[in-house]
Amino acid sequence: MTYDIQRVYQHGTLALLIPGLFTGTMTVAELLTHGNFGIGTAHGLAGELVLLEGHAYTVNGDGQVSELTPDTLVPFATVHWQDSNLSPEVVQQLTKADLERRILAQAPLKNLFFAIKITGKFKVMHTRAVQAQTEPYPNLTTATRVQPEFEQTNVKGTLIGYYAPALYQGAAVAGYHVHFLNESHDFGGHILDYTIASAQLIVQPFTTFEQHFPSDNQAFLASDFDLNQINTDIEEAEH
Numbered sequence: 236m237t238y239d240i241q242r243v244y245q246h247g248t249l250a251l252l253i254p255g256l257f258t259g260t261m262t263v264a265e266l267l268t269h270g271n272f273g274i275g276t277a278h279g280l281a282g283e284l285v286l287l288e289g290h291a292y293t294v295n296g297d298g299q300v301s302e303l304t305p306d307t308l309v310p311f312a313t314v315h316w317q318d319s320n321l322s323p324e325v326v327q328q329l330t331k332a333d334l335e336r337r338i339l340a341q342a343p344l345k346n347l348f349f350a351i352k353i354t355g356k357f358k359v360m361h362t363r364a365v366q367a368q369t370e371p372y373p374n375l376t377t378a379t380r381v382q383p384e385f386e387q388t389n390v391k392g393t394l395i396g397y398y399a400p401a402l403y404q405g406a407a408v409a410g411y412h413v414h415f416l417n418e419s420h421d422f423g424g425h426i427l428d429y430t431i432a433s434a435q436l437i438v439q440p441f442t443t444f445e446q447h448f449p450s451d452n453q454a455f456l457a458s459d460f461d462l463n464q465i466n467t468d469i470e471e472a473e474h
């Protein structure tokens with residue numbers, strides 16, 4: 236196992252979720268050989284995946300959190316090895332929009348992939364979680380039309396996720412895509428908005444984006460992707 240802290244690894248590509256390719260194609264056990272932190276979704280779009288310190292959790296459409304077994308399959312996930320030598324920056328009283336602008340104002344990172352990890356106390360955390368789908372799978376916009384939302388105030392926990400350059404819309408969500416899990420592991424999901432009370436921020440830029448494809452999945456191999464539709468659908472489903 237290599238611990239390349241300069242590399243972000245992705246299994247599947249965001250675009251394959253658009254037409255409804257929700258079949259899991261990599262086990263959690265294998266995914267965790269490529270990184271110890273990350274985000275994604277599980278087989279059948281069964282919840283929002285949050286990977287923290289080598290453990291994979293999902294927040295399902297009922298808001299329930301569970302740890303995934305090593306043999307659980309995932310269709311799409313992004314992971315990296317967290318660089319333990321990076322010193323955290325203390326951030327206080329910041330909204331999501333303010334923090335995201337500030338990161339890009341402080342360093343010329345807009346054309347790179349980078350991870351953000353925020354640990355601490357959030358004044359407000361607003362999330363949503365996708366509902367598990369059954370075959371035949373609908374497309375992503377249909378699957379995400381009903382998205383239960385959750386909100387907690389004064390919640391402690393960890394935010395983890397990525398920034399992807401505009402060029403990579405489709406492979407990933409261009410811009411920020413972040414998930415959350417609280418300290419007591421009973422609240423989290425795909426983040427819609429938050430305000431930080433006081434927390435520690437770590438930004439980890441990558442020199443390499445490694446894209447791994449489900450090369451033995453026939454439905455993926457046979458799919459024709461419509462680039463314009465992908466853009467519209469990502470905006471609708473992921474923001």
Ligand SMILES: [Zn+2]
Pocket residue numbers: 274283412413414425426
């Ligand atoms: Zn998400």
